[in-house]
Amino acid sequence: MTEPVTIRFKGPTGVAVTLDVTEVGPNEVAYAVKSPKSQSKGSARGPGQGCITVLRANGSGNSCGGVGNDRARPSPRADAVVIQAVTGEDGTAILDIISG
Known part of the structure; x- marks a missing residue:
């Protein structure tokens, strides 16, 4: 994505989830995730950086940092949705949404 x-x-247990990607630029991505029971924000700046947010029926959690050179997609997790946003050098962001 470029903008x-x-x-x-639909998140865990079929609840409605909204993912707003708020910033995309060279080596930069920021987003906010909202569901009825949780909110989470993530942002990453710099080459090879990214964030992962894990949504579960009872809440969410996230972590940001280096994602490595291969930028591998995260593995599905039981009863969860995993969101990964990775910065791109050319002003793009790579976004994966994986349901478990």
Whole structure:
């Protein structure tokens, strides 16, 4: 993706989730995730950086940092949705949404 966007999808147990990508630029990405029971924000700046947010029925958690050179997609997790946002040198962001 190359610009801010809003994505709606069903999270764990079918609840509505909104993912707002708020910033996209060279080596930069920021987003906010909202569901009825939780909110989470993530942002990463710099080459090879990214964030992972894990949504579960009872809440969410996230971590940000280096994602390595291969930028591998995260593995599915039981009863969870995993979101990974990775910075791109060319002003793009790579976004993966994986349901378990």
